[in-house]
Amino acid sequence: MPVSNEDAEYTRDQLIRFQKIVDQIRAEVPGRYKAHVLQSAGTLAFNEPTFEIVRAGIMLYGISPLPEFRELLKPVMTWKTRICLVRDLPRGSSISYGRTFIAPQNMRVATLSAGYADGYPWHLSSRGAAVLVRGKRCSLLGRVTMDLMVIDVSELDEVQVGDNVVLMGRDGSEEISCSELGEKAGTITWEIVTRIGARVRRVYV
Known part of the structure; x- marks a missing residue:
């Protein structure tokens, strides 16, 4: 999600498109596998459940990519x-x-x-x-x-x-x-x- 912390409307449109692709793949390729699309910013910005996995990157350091969530996370590294x-x-x-x-x-x-x-x-x-x-x-x-x-x-x-x-x-x-x-x-x-x-x-x- 290239602009999940900047453009919510564009990101929601991307999520809908990605969901359609995932649904099509799962319909045509049977199996148990998981999908992910959101990085740290997307995970914080979008509360609705989105697939099975998130890519928590900078969040793992206790650093928020979004100013409004900086008080929520605590830096883990000195x-x-x-x-x-x-x-x-x-x-x-x-x-x-x-x-x-x-x-x-x-x-x-x-x-x-x-x-x-x-x-x-x-x-x-x-x-x-x-x-x-x-x-x-x-x-x-x-x-x-x-x-x-x-x-x-x-x-x-x-x-x-x-x-x-x-x-x-x-x-x-x-x-x-x-x-x-x-x-x-x-x-x-x-x-x-x-x-x-x-x-x-x-x-x-």
Whole structure:
């Protein structure tokens, strides 16, 4: 259903057509088999029973493709990394490739062991992205590199190498949602969750 979250009338017409095709196949090809047509958005948008199976994709992550259902689902995934370096930088210092960020004042920064090779979007560079350290938002500085990124920790006390950093998820009362990352990177939530690389360790709880 290509527009189940955008055009209800068109989608209902498609459902009717698909039902006719399924009925014809079942009449001509005996057997016990099941049909499906709705993905996550269609499953949420259409309450009436539609065939035997639904293709729950993004819903399995607890993420709704429809704004009106976002409070219904709870994200099931948190993406974390760790601080691998903390440095004090003087005013005028540049950060990362291209020198796209120049420190406007003396700053304390932390390098994180995650980059676009892990699936963190390069397009979040210089777009106001943030991470969570000890429940506080810390701005991403400069460009995301293959294996590393740099954040501003000037407002935090006693930040240490090894501290946990939330790239996506909740820490205390703050949250970096998948939708926020997608919007700032100019992409969709599906791409954010499915591009997380194999070297990112999975912990199932």
